[in-house]
Amino acid sequence: MKTILLCADTDVERVTDQVESLTTLPLDPDRVRVVLYHVFRADGTEADARKLKSVGRATEALEAAGFEVAVEQSSGDAAREILDAAESFDADLLSVAGRRTSPTGKALFGSVAQRVALRSDCPVLFCSAASD
Structure with missing residues (x-):
């Protein structure tokens, strides 16, 4: 079984675009497990990714499309946590969503999606909402 790690933030539109990108790929849902993964900025005992509207x-x-879905979470540095999760879940593909950032912002700060794409050991599907 293949594992896709879908890195879900709190933006419903971005996560919807990620789901659409996966459901339009030629994948056999019976052979793919999707792990919806959210990284919280701070460690909180009340934090629950399942309660996020986007998740x-x-x-x-994803379940309506026939995929097996698991929800996982962590807290800390988002890029590091995502890369560690990809290794831990033995992900075959990472799905990340980008945000529009100015060239100066990208040069100064980078982005989580950019850091993940540059450091990942597995393929990364980069999705970006047209309206962002």
Whole structure:
């Protein structure tokens, strides 16, 4: 079974675009498990990725498309946590969403999606909402 790690933030539209990109690929849902993964900025005992609207919608859409779905979470540096999760879950593909950032912002700060794409040992599917 193949594993796709879908890195879900709190933006419903971005996560919806990620789900759409996966469901339009020629994948056999019976042979693919999607791990919806959210990284919280701070460690909180009350934090629960399943309560995020973006994760809930993604879970519903992926399950409706026939995929096995798991929800996982962590807290800390998002890029590092995502890369560690990809290794831990033995991910075959990472799905990340980008945000529009100015060239200066990219040069100064980079982005989580950029850091993940540059450091990942597995393929990265980079999705970006047209309206972002």
